[in-house]
Amino acid sequence: MTIGGRLKIFAKKRYGSTRSLAEACDINETQLSRYVNNINEPSFAVLMKLKEAGLSIDWLMSGNGTMDDIKKTGLVIDTTSPIGTYLGEKKLSDVFDLNDPHLSDHIVWMESALQSLKDLVERGDKPSDNAEK
Template sequence: MTVGERLKLILDIHKKNATTLAKELNVSRTAIIRAVKDETLPSSILLIPLANMGIDVHWLLTGEGEMFTKKTLSKEEQKIINQGTISSIGDHNSIENKSINETLYLKEIEHLNTTITQLNEIVTQLKAQLKDKEAIIELLSQK
């Protein structure tokens, strides 16, 4: 998952678009859009307000760790993260129903499936090119 995809995920989780988030963070809409499109890495002008919002900047830039910093989560953000978590009192097992981590995994799987599809298309093209080159070699060897 790229930085832009992680930033898009933040927008999706908070149910915001680039314009709304830009106004809330007091940054330019263009800065957010360019970062979401992976045209540029987010600058400190965007990273600092995101960190103040509870986003783990290390996660945003590298994909490592958790999306949210635990110490700065508001009750509302805590609710979003815990949304769908059900604890079974009888057997003490917890069942996660569409948690944030599951959403991240699904986004990563979607990204990997897209990459696999692109790679399969490249393999098909290369096989066709190889077949064409073999045909040319065969023609040249007949002379």
């Protein structure tokens, strides 16, 4: 797979679209499209923006490892929960193998969902209930 192909996968899985990734990284959408379509290769400055967005540059360039820059996830166990009390003040990377691509994807998804819920609670909003008529 090409750099463009991997970049497209990351954009779709983590941002929903290349447009959203371009906005998150403050990269011109046309410029990002040129990378995705293998017309141009990203500069060092663009690679750093992609890394800040959570993309593993090693995975982007070689396909090795996982697509997520695990250092950017900031996953920490809540020590007030029963499992958190059991595990103590550890990072998830101390407990789980975050290099496992299947586990990494699930943890990043869970972190995103939990962050969305946290944001709702902080704003005082209620999650939408599809059962309401």
